[in-house]
Amino acid sequence: MKDGVLAKLCDSGAGFESVADLCEMAAHRDERLKAFAESTPIRIAACFPRVVRGLFRQAECSLPEDGVEILNMRVQTIDEVAEGLLKA
Known part of the structure; x- marks a missing residue:
């Protein structure tokens, strides 16, 4: 799933940031999470x-609460996630 979404994002030419492991980032209190949280929408x-x-x-x-959309790669399809990330 993750690879399929990543491929669609790369093919789109849109700018994005990909991280290997959100859980590990949280466990280590990675400063990038703070930057993400402050980067709404x-x-x-x-x-x-x-x-x-x-x-x-x-x-x-x-x-x-506002300005954050979380797409669920466990229940949504590759196309649904990619379209959600790429919508204007």
Whole structure:
């Protein structure tokens, strides 16, 4: 799934940032998470929204309620996630 979404993003020519492991970033309180949380509007493709929000809270940089869209690669298709990330 992740590779399929990544391929579609690369083919689109759109700018994006890809991370290897959001869970590990949260465990190490990676400063990039704070930057992501402050960069609204933002779209995040990962897993269940409650888990993603929990990871950001764990890293002490909660995501705001507004301006954040979390796409779930566990239940959505590659096309749904890619289209969600690339919409205007």
